[in-house]
Amino acid sequence: MSRGPVPPEYVRKLPVYVPGKPVEEVRRELGITDEIVKLASNENPLGTSPKALAAVREALDDLHRYPDGGGFYLRQSIAARQGFPAEQIILGNGSVEIIEMLARAYLGDGDQAVFSEQSFVMYGIAIAAMNGKGIRVPATEDRRHDLDAMAEACTPETKLLFIANPSNPTGTYNSREEIDRLFSKIPDSVLVVVDQAYFEYIDRPDYPDCMEDLRNGRNVIVLRTFSKIYGLAGLRVGYGIADREVIDTLNRVRSPFNTSSLGQIAAIAALDDTEWETRSREENLRELDRVQAALEQRSVRFTPSVTNFVLVELDRDVRELFVELQKQGVIVRPQGGPGLDRCMRVSIGTRVENDRFLEALDALL
Numbered sequence: 534m535s536r537g538p539v540p541p542e543y544v545r546k547l548p549v550y551v552p553g554k555p556v557e558e559v560r561r562e563l564g565i566t567d568e569i570v571k572l573a574s575n576e577n578p579l580g581t582s583p584k585a586l587a588a589v590r591e592a593l594d595d596l597h598r599y600p601d602g603g604g605f606y607l608r609q610s611i612a613a614r615q616g617f618p619a620e621q622i623i624l625g626n627g628s629v630e631i632i633e634m635l636a637r638a639y640l641g642d643g644d645q646a647v648f649s650e651q652s653f654v655m656y657g658i659a660i661a662a663m664n665g666k667g668i669r670v671p672a673t674e675d676r677r678h679d680l681d682a683m684a685e686a687c688t689p690e691t692k693l694l695f696i697a698n699p700s701n702p703t704g705t706y707n708s709r710e711e712i713d714r715l716f717s718k719i720p721d722s723v724l725v726v727v728d729q730a731y732f733e734y735i736d737r738p739d740y741p742d743c744m745e746d747l748r749n750g751r752n753v754i755v756l757r758t759f760s761k762i763y764g765l766a767g768l769r770v771g772y773g774i775a776d777r778e779v780i781d782t783l784n785r786v787r788s789p790f791n792t793s794s795l796g797q798i799a800a801i802a803a804l805d806d807t808e809w810e811t812r813s814r815e816e817n818l819r820e821l822d823r824v825q826a827a828l829e830q831r832s833v834r835f836t837p838s839v840t841n842f843v844l845v846e847l848d849r850d851v852r853e854l855f856v857e858l859q860k861q862g863v864i865v866r867p868q869g870g871p872g873l874d875r876c877m878r879v880s881i882g883t884r885v886e887n888d889r890f891l892e893a894l895d896a897l898l
């Protein structure tokens with residue numbers, strides 16, 4: 534018999550989040566000595582802004598001090614950039630921590646939260662961790678959130694509705710018109726969480742900046758992150774902007790020093806480095822086009838993407854393919870779940886990295 538307390542059933546049943554496989558792990562397991570290309574976690578392949586790196590180096594002597602728990606200066610920087618007062622901003626240990634805070638703050642036993650079946654897996658896990666009830670709504674044929682069906686899925690017990698816009702792992706987005714229609718249909722009692730982790734990468738005229746919805750008085754929290762275009766995934770900083778009341782509620786469930794001093798300092802510098810941001814966006818758009826054209830040329834099925842990753846669909850066992858690609862030193866992210874069991878997500882890397890992926894794919898197909 535095992536010792537110690539038995540966790541509640543809803544905890545025992547929680548799935549464990551499977552992250553992109555680290556380079557070192559693949560090297561160790563497969564004994565690969567060549568350069569390994571990681572296209573598994575949608576990181577910025579160009580690296581971190583040089584200005585952010587310089588700021589971090591300068592701050593190293595102060596690591597014995599606790600960080601500023603509320604992240605005053607970073608919230609000031611975000612406030613200046615986004616045009617909201619700092620009191621409407623909360624920082625997270627990655628935006629994923631804000632997703633967890635939302636579940637912790639708003640979901641009691643059996644409370645409902647609606648999300649799309651083909652979206653970020655952490656929504657379902659965060660909801661289940663609070664013993665909430667996740668309502669999974671099927672995606673449209675072209676792998677977008679079905680916002681009409683999501684609005685219809687809301688009941689008086691629904692507290693949260695998560696929208697990944699654009700969505701991960703599909704790389705698709707919902708337009709301004711669709712978002713407006715959603716808000717016209719859902720009850721006021723639902724807080725809409727618009728997760729825009731890849732916002733800065735997108736170059737589409739009908740792609741909505743959901744800060745506008747907040748400005749227009751809609752019941753919404755917008756999440757953004759420093760892990761993607763800003764190249765700071767290792768330092769774990771994300772932020773959310775919402776009404777003061779929502780931010781006040783989230784602060785009650787936030788752990789005291791949830792973002793690190795280096796994370797805060799790096800994020801301030803990265804926000805300032807618009808040159809790095811622009812270069813990262815432009816290079817991604819170029820490489821995204823090139824990779825998608827190469828897939829088309831090979832008649833490999835994929836979902837057209839607006840992000841820094843592509844969902845590739847194959848008529849083969851995707852787990853097997855994942856292992857075969859690893860043997861060639863390329864790490865991708867196999868998918869699973871409704872409609873995704875033959876799919877793998879491939880991040881857009883540098884030109885050299887993308888060529889390595891395409892060569893490895895050619896060798897296998």
Ligand SMILES: Cc1ncc(COP(=O)(O)O)c(C=O)c1O
Nearest residue numbers: 627628629653701730758760771
């Ligand atoms: C849609 C979406 N939201 C949130 C996150 C979490 O990012 P982070 O916690 O690093 O800010 C990710 C990361 O992959 C994501 O794809």
